[in-house]
Amino acid sequence: MSQVQIVEVGLRDGLQNxxxxxxxxxxxxxxxxxxxxxxxxxxxxxxVRSDKVPQMAGTAELLELAxxxxxxxxxxxxxxxxxxxxxxxxxxxxxxxxxxxxxLFASSTESFSQKNINCSIQESxxxxxxxxxxxxxxxxxxxGYLSVCFGCPFEGKVPEKxxxxxVDQMFKMKVDEVSIGDTIGVADAGQVKSLFKKxxxxxxxxxxxxxxxxxxxxxxxxxxxxxxxxxRIFDSSIGGxxxxxxxxxxxxxxxxxxxxxxxxxxxxxxxxxxQPLIELNHQIGNWMSKSLPSQVSRAGLLKV
Amino acid sequence: MSQVQIVEVGLRDGLQNxxxxxxxxxxxxxxxxxxxxxxxxxxxxxxVRSDKVPQMAGTAELLELAxxxxxxxxxxxxxxxxxxxxxxxxxxxxxxxxxxxxxLFASSTESFSQKNINCSIQESxxxxxxxxxxxxxxxxxxxGYLSVCFGCPFEGKVPEKxxxxxVDQMFKMKVDEVSIGDTIGVADAGQVKSLFKKxxxxxxxxxxxxxxxxxxxxxxxxxxxxxxxxxRIFDSSIGGxxxxxxxxxxxxxxxxxxxxxxxxxxxxxxxxxxQPLIELNHQIGNWMSKSLPSQVSRAGLLKV
Numbered sequence: 001m002s003q004v005q006i007v008e009v010g011l012r013d014g015l016q017n018x019x020x021x022x023x024x025x026x027x028x029x030x031x032x033x034x035x036x037x038x039x040x041x042x043x044x045x046x047x048v049r050s051d052k053v054p055q056m057a058g059t060a061e062l063l064e065l066a067x068x069x070x071x072x073x074x075x076x077x078x079x080x081x082x083x084x085x086x087x088x089x090x091x092x093x094x095x096x097x098x099x100x101x102x103x104l105f106a107s108s109t110e111s112f113s114q115k116n117i118n119c120s121i122q123e124s125x126x127x128x129x130x131x132x133x134x135x136x137x138x139x140x141x142x143x144g145y146l147s148v149c150f151g152c153p154f155e156g157k158v159p160e161k162x163x164x165x166x167v168d169q170m171f172k173m174k175v176d177e178v179s180i181g182d183t184i185g186v187a188d189a190g191q192v193k194s195l196f197k198k199x200x201x202x203x204x205x206x207x208x209x210x211x212x213x214x215x216x217x218x219x220x221x222x223x224x225x226x227x228x229x230x231x232r233i234f235d236s237s238i239g240g241x242x243x244x245x246x247x248x249x250x251x252x253x254x255x256x257x258x259x260x261x262x263x264x265x266x267x268x269x270x271x272x273x274x275q276p277l278i279e280l281n282h283q284i285g286n287w288m289s290k291s292l293p294s295q296v297s298r299a300g301l302l303k304v
Numbered sequence: 305m306s307q308v309q310i311v312e313v314g315l316r317d318g319l320q321n322x323x324x325x326x327x328x329x330x331x332x333x334x335x336x337x338x339x340x341x342x343x344x345x346x347x348x349x350x351x352v353r354s355d356k357v358p359q360m361a362g363t364a365e366l367l368e369l370a371x372x373x374x375x376x377x378x379x380x381x382x383x384x385x386x387x388x389x390x391x392x393x394x395x396x397x398x399x400x401x402x403x404x405x406x407x408l409f410a411s412s413t414e415s416f417s418q419k420n421i422n423c424s425i426q427e428s429x430x431x432x433x434x435x436x437x438x439x440x441x442x443x444x445x446x447x448g449y450l451s452v453c454f455g456c457p458f459e460g461k462v463p464e465k466x467x468x469x470x471v472d473q474m475f476k477m478k479v480d481e482v483s484i485g486d487t488i489g490v491a492d493a494g495q496v497k498s499l500f501k502k503x504x505x506x507x508x509x510x511x512x513x514x515x516x517x518x519x520x521x522x523x524x525x526x527x528x529x530x531x532x533x534x535x536r537i538f539d540s541s542i543g544g545x546x547x548x549x550x551x552x553x554x555x556x557x558x559x560x561x562x563x564x565x566x567x568x569x570x571x572x573x574x575x576x577x578x579q580p581l582i583e584l585n586h587q588i589g590n591w592m593s594k595s596l597p598s599q600v601s602r603a604g605l606l607k608v
Contacts, residue, residue, distance in 0.1 A: 156608030186606045188569025189528065217518075217562040217599035218569070220525045224493065249595070250603040258521040265492025265522070291553070295521035299554040302490045304460030 004227075004268040005041055006256060007179070007209060007235045008034050011062075012043040012084055014241025014253055015055045020288040024058040028065045033280040034238065035069070035076050038272035039256075042066075043082045043103065047090035059083060063097045082143060086117065091131045101141040103179075104128050106170070108146055108163050111154035112183075116147075125169060132174055144175040145211065149195065150187035153246040160195055167199060167208075177207050179235055182222065184246050185215025192225040200229060209233035212254050214293075215244045219254035220262050227266065234259055239281040239292030255294030257281065274301060308531075308572040309345055310560060311483070311513060311539045312338050315366075316347040316388055318545025318557055319359045324592040328362035332369045337584040338542065339373070339380050342576035343560075346370075347386045347407065351394035363387065367401045386447060390421065395435045405445040408432050408479070412450055412467050415458035416487075420451075429473060436478055448479040449515065453499065454491035457550040464499055471503060471512075481511050483539055486526065488550050489519025496529040504533060513537035516558050518597075519548045523558035524566050531570065538563055543585040543596030559598030561585065578605060 011027055011034075022030075027045070034042055044066055045059030063083060070076045082101035085091045094102060106124045107113035113121045128144070135142050149163045163180070170178050180195070192210075199208055210226040210233070212219040223234055236259040242252030260274050274296065281297040291298065315331055315338075326334075331349070338346055348370055349363030367387060374380045386405035389395045398406060410428045411417035417425045432448070439446050453467045467484070474482050484499070496514075503512055514530040514537070516523040527538055540563045546556030564578045578600065585601040595602065 151606045152608070153606075154608065156606060184606075185603065189566060190569040190571055192569075214521075215599060215603045216565055217521075217524060217559075218565060220521060221528050221566055221569075224525050224528060244603065247603040251599060255521070261520055261522060262493060262525055265494040265496075265525075267494055295519060295555060299489065299519045299548065299551040302455045302457075302460060302488075304456070304458065 002232060002268045004263050004270050005233045006039060006259060006270050006272060007041045007043065007082070007233060008039045008238060008256060009043045009235045009253065010237035010239065010241040010256070012046050012056070013235070014237035016046065016053060017242045017245060017252055018055065018288065021055050022287060024062050024065070026287055027062050030238065030280065030284065031062070031066055032069060033276065035079055037276040037280070038270070040078055040271065041080045041082065043084070044099070046084035046086070047093040048084070048086055060093055060097060063099060067097060085131060087127050088130055091134055095134065095138065099140060101143055102131065102135050103143040103145055104131060104175070105145045105147065106166065108148045108158050108166060109152040109155045112148045112152050115154065121166065125173065128173055128175075136174060141176045142174070144170040144178045145181055146170065146178055147181040147183040149180045150182045150191050151184060153184055160198060163195060164198055164202070168202065171203055171207070177209055177233070179209040179211045181211040182213055185213030185219065185244060185250075185252065187212065187222050188218060189221045189225040192222045193229065196226050196229045196231060205230040206232065209235060211235040213242070213244065214240065214251045214254045215247055220258060223254070223259060223262065224266070227268070238277060239284055239297060240294045241284070241292060251293045255292070255296065257294045257296035261296050306536060306572045308567050308574050309537045310343060310563060310574050310576055311345045311347065311386070311537060312343045312542060312560060313347045313539045313557065314542035314545040314560070316350050316360070317539070318541035320350065320357060321546045321549060321556055322359060322592065325359050326591060328366050328369070330591055331366050334542065334584065334588065335366070335370055336373060337580065337587075339383055341580040341584070342574070344382055344575065345384045345386065347388070348403070350388035350390070351397040352388070352390055364397055364401060367403060371401060389435060391431050392434055395438055399438065399442065403444060405447055406435065406439050407447040407449055408435060409449045409451065410470065410474070412452045412462050412470060413456040413459045416452045416456050419458065425470065429477065432477055432479070440478060445480045446478070448474040448482045449485055450474065450482055451485040451487040453484045454486045454495050455488060457488055464502060467499060468502055468506070472506065475507055475511070481513055481537065483513040483515045485515040486517055489517030489523065489548060489554075489556065491516065491526050492522060493525045493529040496526045497533065500530050500533045500535060509534040510536065513539060515539040517546075517548065518544065518555045518558045519551055524562060527558070527563060527566065528570070531572070542581060543588055543601060544598045545588070545596060555597045559596070559600065561598045561600035565600050
């Protein structure tokens, strides 16, 4: 039986792309429910400018609450918190709150890098270096997100060799884990197999994660394709929170419930229960006054 | 490169579960667009009582138009039409219009059989026999649908051995092809692998089709699981027409566009173009005043 790690990104990658903003209290409620459902890796938020990304306002407060929650509950000893830190300023906000992991972000294409973070790919990697050095000193794990690894809304299909070169560089810089992102949900199963086959020839597969969006309904087949090659870490978002800024009305992050349904079918061990997440999904839907896209939660489990 | 046959069931299994009813003219427009996109197997409709299933009213007229269309267009010589015939009365309506195939329907569970067609499983198979005999005499192919092969809304998980026994019986009765249905979209990839492994040990894989609903977002992984075992015939519905009568608001048939996206990724040859189907999807959506669920059509192909 294979162990699979689900990295729950709904509180960050999900909420960040939602127009309804949730309060710190609501986000803390979500975090606790995620932990109770069995999730062990939770991305709590991002230390970004709250005038630019108001959805992430109060990340410090939320992380503080989360740390207190963990301290008070022995059963959550193994729970790991991650936060996105775009630069040294973000790091300085994060470090006193002792996250288990910090996440950094780079893009596979120059256009996406410029439009998203206003700098070239190499400049973004240069910003990584001092954060990595400081995190290593504090024994905080570093996760690198590499976005638009399969297709870019501005440049189209992304050459594999560009992605591989950037993954190489990230590992050389001592990033502990690289999450390969299909940010606009355009990858097909053939691309996924091809890229991960090449990556696993160069790097330990246990340091690679798959971050698939469901914009074209392909996230689960892409996850299965990566799983078949040995990938055992997948990012997903409760309810499919997120949406896709490049295709209005389209879905974004793959939903945690759908991924778990697949993993259960594959007899992979995640340690996470689906039913409490379905209930959480509906609670978040109430707060946001909409139905979240996860099909598993919409239809429910078979109860006979 | 593998050849894959897509059986387009939108005009029957899809429309039959939609509350907006399309006219014969609209359905004929859809049929022509499907043919132009490259689909080679189209389920045209059902010879059922139009007071019970008004969505299928005019199936005879539609099939007549379809046959005329095929006769007038040499490039559609290989196009095959199928119609559902529940019994001898349906057969009598169908036979003069020379469909290439008739489809029969049975259930894997007694409760589903009773609720759907008001008879036991064995009674439904007995009704098959005379239709099969007549179809064979006219060299018309016979397709058998076996529904709720993985889970039933009334009986829960369905034992594999029940399904296998019924498939055995259908082939013994000279059905040419059996379509294994996940009618309520509850199958997981593990169940699919397990059942098809057992079925292919007893029957030629080329006589088995996969009919997966996307109610829990698992249709494509289930198709990929079956594909990996050698299944090369899959049923799908343009746009994901259909819905799920057992889970209000949930999706039903897997969409043809999503299946094609997967097949293109797997380098399987279908002969079908996605872009014209996206346009057809939007046309049907306009007629029905709603957005059809296919994620590929909602997001569109990557155009850069």
